[in-house]
Every structure is written in structure tokens, then in C-alpha cells.
Amino acid sequence: MADIWVKVLQPAESYELLTLDELKIILNIAATDTSEDEQLKLWIAHYSDVVATMCNRVFARETVEETWRGDTMPLDCPRLFLTHYPVADDDIEAVESPRGSLIDVSAWEVENRSGKMRIDGAWAEPVTVTYTGGYLLPNEAPPALKQATGLLIQGARAEMRQAAVSGIKSISHRESRVQFMDPNSALKGQGGAIEAAAETVNSLLYKYMRFYV
Numbered sequence: 001m002a003d004i005w006v007k008v009l010q011p012a013e014s015y016e017l018l019t020l021d022e023l024k025i026i027l028n029i030a031a032t033d034t035s036e037d038e039q040l041k042l043w044i045a046h047y048s049d050v051v052a053t054m055c056n057r058v059f060a061r062e063t064v065e066e067t068w069r070g071d072t073m074p075l076d077c078p079r080l081f082l083t084h085y086p087v088a089d090d091d092i093e094a095v096e097s098p099r100g101s102l103i104d105v106s107a108w109e110v111e112n113r114s115g116k117m118r119i120d121g122a123w124a125e126p127v128t129v130t131y132t133g134g135y136l137l138p139n140e141a142p143p144a145l146k147q148a149t150g151l152l153i154q155g156a157r158a159e160m161r162q163a164a165v166s167g168i169k170s171i172s173h174r175e176s177r178v179q180f181m182d183p184n185s186a187l188k189g190q191g192g193a194i195e196a197a198a199e200t201v202n203s204l205l206y207k208y209m210r211f212y213v
Contacts, residue, residue, distance in 0.1 A: 002212075003069040006083055012060030012134065017048040017141040017149045026150035027157065040153070047152040048137075051145060054201075057210040058084060059141065061134035067099075069125045078119050080127065083210070085115025087133030094130045097123040148204040151197045 023040055024031055052059055061084075068080055089110060095103040095117075103119060110117045115133060135141055 002080075004083065004212075005067040005069075007065040007067075008062055009065055009130070010063035010132075012058075012062050012137065014137045015048055015052070015058070015060045016044050016138045017051060017059065017145045018044050018153075019138050020044065022138075022146060023150060023153060026147075027154060043153045043156055044149070047149050047156070050152060051149050051205065055205055055209045056212075057208075059135050059145065059208075060137045061132060061140075063130075063132040065128060065130045068127045068129070080117040080119070080129065082110070082115035082117055082129065082131065082133060084131070084133035086113050086135070087115050087131055088112055091133060092129065092131040094128075095119070096128045096130075098126055099128050142208070144204045145208060148201045151201055151204075155195075155197050 018026075020037065020040060021031060023029075023044060024033075027040075029036065029040075064084055066080075066083060087110060089112070092110060095105075095108055097103055097119075103123065107121055108117060108119045117129065119127070138146075
């Protein structure tokens with residue numbers, strides 16, 4: 001397994017996968033209704049981070065300096081898997097091996113969508129790649145990431161509302177009595193609203209997960 005050191009040179013302006021307006025559409029909340037705005041903003045920040053953590057990567061567009069070291073010298077594998085992707089050819093500022101010795105642009109190529117970089121010829125560790133990669137969030141976030149984040153927030157909102165009324169079973173006044181159906185009963189066998197959405201969320205995120213090699 002490669003040893004990767006990542007230094008962020010220019011952090012992203014936003015790490016959020018959804019806008020407030022997009023979330024309101026998902027939750028069927030009117031754009032003019034601002035009563036939940038602060039809670040929704042908190043959830044957007046929180047669950048955007050949860051999705052990034054589940055996928056083991058940073059989705060936001062950042063400028064980084066990555067230094068790669070392998071198990072042996074020289075490195076036998078001609079490929080690197082950049083941590084911030086997608087990344088365009090023009091977004092790669094320098095490839096050095098070792099630091100201070102530039103590898104000519106004609107000796108490497110990058111698969112833009114996955115961030116996989118191939119370097120031709122002999123090269124030794126460490127290899128340092130300086131580049132800008134990722135999505136301009138929240139607008140460029142892929143629909144699957146937006147949907148997964150929205151589902152998690154939808155589940156959190158449902159569980160909060162259920163908790164608020166879970167202790168109320170009935171109201172009596174003199175000879176009148178009104179009974180309420182337990183709103184949690186439909187989800188008791190599923191472990192809650194968030195857990196109920198887990199399979200769908202995992203399916204949406206699988207293609208965006210980063211597996212270290």
C-alpha cells in the first residue's frame with residue numbers, strides 16, 4: 001500500500017453537497033418557509049461531511065500537494081491514484097520525482113474522471129504531484145451525492161419529528177378521548193428512518209467511494 005501525504009495549498013470555499021433550495025425541494029418545503037432554515041443548514045453541513053467520510057474522500061475542489069511513497073524503491077507500479085478527482089490535465093501544475101526534479105508532461109497522463117495517473121519510464125520515490133481537483137460545490141456535486149445527502153437529512157428530520165411526539169398516545173377531556181397512532185411504529189422493525197434509507201444511500205455512494213491500494 002502506498003504511503004500518501006496530502007498538503008492542502010488552497011482549501012475549498014464550500015464542502016456542502018446540497019444548497020438550501022435543493023434540500024427544500026427534496027423535503028417538499030416551500031421556498032418562502034424559513035422556519036427550519038437554520039436546522040436545515042446545520043444538517044447540510046453535517047451530512048455532507050458524513051457522505052464524504054463514508055466515501056473516504058474529499059469531494060470539494062481544492063489545490064493540493066500529494067507526496068507518494070511506495071513499499072520499495074524504485075516504485076514498480078507506473079500508476080498513482082490521486083485523492084482529489086475529477087481532475088483535468090490543465091489542473092496538474094507539476095509532477096516531480098524526486099521533489100525538485102520535474103517529470104516532463106509528455107511522460108505522464110491522467111484519467112480525468114477517476115484521477116488515475118500513469119507515469120512512463122523509470123521513476124523513484126517520493127513522487128510529488130501538485131494539482132487542483134474535485135467538484136465546485138455545491139453546484140457541481142453529482143446528482144447521486146445530492147440524493148444520498150438529501151435522504152440522510154430526510155431521515156434525520158423524520159426521526160426528530162417522531163421523537164417530539166413519541167410520548168403522546170392519547171388526550172382525554174372529560175368524557176372525550178382522542179387516541180393517536182404511534183408514528184414510530186412503522187419504522188420500529190427498520191431501526192429508524194435513517195437506517196431504513198441506508199441500503200439506498202450505500203447504493204448511490206458505492207461508485208464514488210475511494211478504496212486505497
